[in-house]
Amino acid sequence: MIIGIDIRALARGARTGIEEYTINLLLNMLRMDDNIEYKLFYNGYKKIGLDYDFLKLPNVRLMEFKIPNKVLDFSSRFFSYPKIDKLIGKIDVFFSPHIFLLSASKNYSTVVTFHDLSFEKYPEFYSKSKNYWHFSMNPKKQARRASKIIAVSESTKDDLVKLYDINPDKIKVIYSGINLESESWNLEPRVSEIKKKYNLSDHYILYLGTLEPRKNIIGLIKAYELLRKKFQIPNSKFQIPKLVIAGSKGWLYEDIFKTVKNSLEKNDIVFTGFVNDEDKPILYKLADLFVYPSFYEGFGFPPLEAMSYGTPVITSNFSSLPEAVGDAAIMVNPYNLDELSRAMEMVLGDNNLKKYLIKKGYEQIKKFSWRKCAEETLNTLKLAKK
Secondary structure: OEEEEEOHHHOOOOOOHHHHHHHHHHHHHOOOOOOOEEEEEEEOOOOOOOOOHHHHOOOEEEEEEOOOHHHHHHHHHHHOOOEHHHHHOOOOEEEEOOOOOOEOOOOOEEEEEEOOOHHHHOHHHOOHHHHHHHHHHOHHHHHHHOOEEEEOOHHHHHHHHHHHOOOHHHEEEOOOOOOOHHHHOOOHHHHHHHHHHOOOOOOEEEEEOOEOHHHOHHHHHHHHHHHHHHOOOOOOOOOOOEEEEEOOEOOOOHHHHHHHHOOOOHHHEEEEEOOOOOOHHHHHHHOOEEEEOOOOOOOOHHHHHHHHOOOOEEEEOOOOHHHHHOOOOEEEOOOOHHHHHHHHHHHHOOHHHHHHHHHHHHHHHOOOOHHHHHHHHHHHHHHHOO
């Protein structure tokens, strides 16, 4: 069996959710069956060089092209050309870990992973260019043409059924994994270095993710203002930690910075900017509390990552997040700032609740394994073969 895989998501060198999913899935899946040949489609006029161990496997071939992706997208959408099997040769199944558009021949099966349909439900959270990109990928047509669809949560599956009228029997829900290496890491030697690098205080509330409207960071800032206002009492024993907002700028991030600039609490709100992967464990580990009040997530890695480092979590009760965190986090309505503020007050002021959430968090993350994700994905690809 020959499986083609679209790995264009790796071309930027970023490590957002799509890249994490693609990398960890390939690291586990490509080693599982030596009898399967994999052809990895890697295209782009400007793209980074790849250095992953799975590229050295004898059953893996990197098929590298320099076609500008805008040209490839346009040609695929309007002329159904070129066919992917003409580019990379004979395949039985072609797998897209994201909704990148490619033209498909009729003599092989296609499987595509849908991480979410936020762009359909909340187009106001995206820039015009990003909304146009989603439109140009024609995800509805991709979903209907695909032999099988992988959804990363039941929430995403429900959206596919309701918004695209997809037969639910064609959709397989496969949860993403979470890396558990943190259990054996000794983080202590780098604590002072990282605190200085990101301007971290001894106590802080952490948000870590892309800075964009969908993540509800402005809501978090306003809830934090409510919390500090409540406890700005002389000689108060309850001290509110600083708020650390960590992550790269996404789209429509300008209003987030404007909100902080105009905030009375701006001196206690810290932006770290981009955080290296090797530094994230320490940011999670040192935080008093992790808050992720996103309006919509297809799966939601950061709350689980925070749990893996023993940090209590507050997150939204919307979309897939309840599936991800189970009963191991405090869940709130992301539109209710009073509720979010009270939840932060509750966790920060109750050590027993903190310990309970930490314990439940360690139990919850064991449910999500990249190996299990890879096994179920490979089985879905095998079943999709015509």
